[in-house]
Amino acid sequence: MPDDLENWHVVEGYLAVIVIVAVVALLAAGGLFLLFRPRRKAPPPVKPPEAPILPEEERRPAAEEGEGATTTLPPPVKPAEPAVVVPEIEVPPPSAGRMVRLRSRLARSQSSLGRGLLDLLSRDRLDDEVWDEIEESLITADVGVSPTRIMVEELRTKVKVLGSRTSQEVRGLLREQLLAQVNPDLDRTLRVQKHGERPAVVLIVGVNGTGKTTTTGKLARSLVGDGKKVVLGAADTFRAAAADQLQTWGERVGADTVRGPEGGDPASVAFDATAKGIEEKADVVIVDTAGRLHTKTGLMDELGKVKRVIEKKATVDEVLLVLDATTGQNGMRQAQVFAEVVNITGIALTKLDGTAKGGIVISVQRELGVPVKLVGLGEGPDDLAPFDPEVFVDAILGD
Numbered sequence: 001m002p003d004d005l006e007n008w009h010v011v012e013g014y015l016a017v018i019v020i021v022a023v024v025a026l027l028a029a030g031g032l033f034l035l036f037r038p039r040r041k042a043p044p045p046v047k048p049p050e051a052p053i054l055p056e057e058e059r060r061p062a063a064e065e066g067e068g069a070t071t072t073l074p075p076p077v078k079p080a081e082p083a084v085v086v087p088e089i090e091v092p093p094p095s096a097g098r099m100v101r102l103r104s105r106l107a108r109s110q111s112s113l114g115r116g117l118l119d120l121l122s123r124d125r126l127d128d129e130v131w132d133e134i135e136e137s138l139i140t141a142d143v144g145v146s147p148t149r150i151m152v153e154e155l156r157t158k159v160k161v162l163g164s165r166t167s168q169e170v171r172g173l174l175r176e177q178l179l180a181q182v183n184p185d186l187d188r189t190l191r192v193q194k195h196g197e198r199p200a201v202v203l204i205v206g207v208n209g210t211g212k213t214t215t216t217g218k219l220a221r222s223l224v225g226d227g228k229k230v231v232l233g234a235a236d237t238f239r240a241a242a243a244d245q246l247q248t249w250g251e252r253v254g255a256d257t258v259r260g261p262e263g264g265d266p267a268s269v270a271f272d273a274t275a276k277g278i279e280e281k282a283d284v285v286i287v288d289t290a291g292r293l294h295t296k297t298g299l300m301d302e303l304g305k306v307k308r309v310i311e312k313k314a315t316v317d318e319v320l321l322v323l324d325a326t327t328g329q330n331g332m333r334q335a336q337v338f339a340e341v342v343n344i345t346g347i348a349l350t351k352l353d354g355t356a357k358g359g360i361v362i363s364v365q366r367e368l369g370v371p372v373k374l375v376g377l378g379e380g381p382d383d384l385a386p387f388d389p390e391v392f393v394d395a396i397l398g399d
């Protein structure tokens with residue numbers, strides 16, 4: 001074989017080796033690429049749309065219909081247009097006959113006293129022990145020691161004269177005695193008559209918490225019910241809520257309320273209320289005062305000043321002391337402090353529906369020397385009544 005041919009075979013051998021190596025290298029590189037190729041980032045999971053949150057009452061029927069039940073959603077509620085609130089002026093009933101209307105409330109709270117006394121007085125033998133029991137019943141009902149003694153003495157004498165008694169006679173005797181102590185002859189008319197162009201002024205005094213502001217509001221209603229034009233003065237500047245409360249009472253019956261800044265001078269509010277009453281040609285101005293029993297002189301100064309400034313423009317015709325019937329002797333002591341610092345002309349006895357101790361009517365009149373003119377017989381706006389002694393005594397005795 002010639003040398004050239006031999007060389008050519010050697011070159012061919014080399015070339016084949018190179019090709020094989022190149023193919024193997026390519027395959028290896030491809031495998032490595034597949035193994036380590038960069039991964040494409042997965043897209044974020046798509047969140048299913050959230051179901052609308054329905055109010056409790058709309059969710060409940062769907063649950064009751066069972067799983068898979070379809071619920072028809074109510075059409076979206078259009079927000080209501082803001083309504084213009086026109087306060088409705090109420091027409092309260094007149095004051096006359098209110099105590100008769102509220103008689104059942106009184107009977108409910110007071111008749112146990114009457115029943116007890118009638119039972120004791122109807123016994124065949126009325127010995128000292130029974131008389132002691134009668135005395136105790138009267139004292140427990142807050143009648144007061146000395147009116148109780150007077151009543152028991154009178155009853156003893158009359159029972160002796162009568163001898164045997166029918167239940168009607170016993171009732172008659174007790175009625176007579178109770179009525180005498182309540183005293184139907186006292187003048188209980190509210191002085192709310194206008195003086196020419198000037199309105200009458202009523203000052204409401206008493207300890208806070210006795211129902212003073214409530215009574216002022218109820219009185220305004222009652223006077224409006226009697227056809228009078230009323231202006232209110234919120235001179236209880238000590239308690240901010242009292243002015244709001246009074247204003248609400250006034251708005252309900254169309255009466256304007258004059259108020260001042262919280263903690264301001266009560267006398268200045270009383271003065272402005274009187275001026276407003278004159279300007280509006282009102283019949284009555286009712287001024288609610290603060291009832292802080294800080295010191296007696298402080299109270300005297302405050303109420304004295306309120307009265308003096310009103311009297312620059314009008315006359316204070318009525319000073320009503322509000323007393324909570326449920327507070328018994330404690331309330332009575334506080335009432336006495338007021339009576340010492342201001343000339344009280346009448347008592348408004350509140351919450352008489354909430355106590356069996358109706359005898360307080362007798363004792364408070366006696367202690368303070370002024371008549372009970374108004375009684376509160378409930379929380380309703382028209383549950384304030386002119387006091388009527390006969391209705392009161394009959395409610396105690398029952399039918």
Ligand SMILES: Nc1nc2c(ncn2[C@@H]2O[C@H](COP(=O)(O)OP(=O)(O)OP(=O)(O)O)[C@@H](O)[C@H]2O)c(=O)[nH]1
Binds near residue numbers: 210379383
């Ligand atoms: N049952 C009954 N509740 C009454 C009577 N008078 C007032 N009240 C209630 O007593 C509650 C308490 O009244 P008070 O705490 O004295 O409040 P107020 O009327 O603002 O009185 P002041 O604090 O004195 O201004 C209120 O819910 C009144 O409705 C009443 O004659 N009978």
